[in-house]
Amino acid sequence: MTAPLVIFDLDGTLVDTAPDLIASLNHTIAAAGLAPVTYADLTHLVGQGTRVMIRRAFELRGRHIGDDAIEPLLDRFLEHYKREMPGSSRPYPGLTEALDRLSEAGANLAVCTNKLEELAVPLMEKLGLLDRFITVTGGDTFPVRKPDARHILGTIERAGRRADQAVMIGDSINDILAARNAGIPSIAVTFGYSDVPVAELQPDHVIDHFSELTTSLVDRLIGAGQAATAAQA
Ligand SMILES: O=C(O)COP(=O)(O)O
Numbered sequence: 001m002t003a004p005l006v007i008f009d010l011d012g013t014l015v016d017t018a019p020d021l022i023a024s025l026n027h028t029i030a031a032a033g034l035a036p037v038t039y040a041d042l043t044h045l046v047g048q049g050t051r052v053m054i055r056r057a058f059e060l061r062g063r064h065i066g067d068d069a070i071e072p073l074l075d076r077f078l079e080h081y082k083r084e085m086p087g088s089s090r091p092y093p094g095l096t097e098a099l100d101r102l103s104e105a106g107a108n109l110a111v112c113t114n115k116l117e118e119l120a121v122p123l124m125e126k127l128g129l130l131d132r133f134i135t136v137t138g139g140d141t142f143p144v145r146k147p148d149a150r151h152i153l154g155t156i157e158r159a160g161r162r163a164d165q166a167v168m169i170g171d172s173i174n175d176i177l178a179a180r181n182a183g184i185p186s187i188a189v190t191f192g193y194s195d196v197p198v199a200e201l202q203p204d205h206v207i208d209h210f211s212e213l214t215t216s217l218v219d220r221l222i223g224a225g226q227a228a229t230a231a232q233a
């Protein structure tokens with residue numbers, strides 16, 4: 001079997017960024033007089049990038065915000081988030097061991113996140129993760145983002161690989177839908193920021209800890225995907 005391409009989501013999958021997202025979001029919306037949001041709120045707000053997160057925070061408080069009004073608030077968020085980076089954000093337990101395991105077995109690793117590239121890349125760099133991945137694509141890398149299949153397919157192309165060699169690992173509906181739309185298998189993690197239990201999203205597999213992310217699991221899911229495609233042909 002050719003070496004797999006293992007594609008990871010970032011926020012809520014590779015790295016626990018919630019405390020810093022909440023701090024920067026609350027700093028941002030305080031400027032508009034909005035009350036601070038909590039971790040429970042964040043699971044409904046995060047997933048579609050910073051602009052959508054700000055808009056959803058306004059909706060949560062019963063306020064509408066137009067596209068033009070978001071831009072200065074986005075700048076306020078970016079300035080705060082970049083200044084504090086990496087703040088208290090840390091890779092999830094067992095991540096580095098899992099990445100070592102996969103790399104030693106010959107897998108290629110990539111990141112497909114809806115976070116802006118200008119935040120995703122330096123965050124990963126500061127956490128010592130960047131060099132492990134052959135490509136990192138963000139929510140603004142292509143004209144579309146997850147759950148659009150083209151975000152994942154574009155990531156696979158940048159990695160120089162094919163869709164039938166890839167698996168997607170994520171924490172939210174955007175990841176599982178994007179994988180389904182791209183026709184690749186998915187693994188959901190239970191420790192991220194989904195607003196529903198991830199099993200309800202019907203991923204191909206669910207893990208509670210990175211110790212469960214083994215090369216045999218990855219090979220099995222990719223092999224099953226290839227078998228299903230062959231059966232349809
Ligand atoms: O920051 C977001 O809104 C989403 O980021 P993710 O795609 O890495 O989960």
Ligand SMILES: [Mg+2]
Nearest residue numbers: 009011012171
């Ligand atoms: Mg995520």
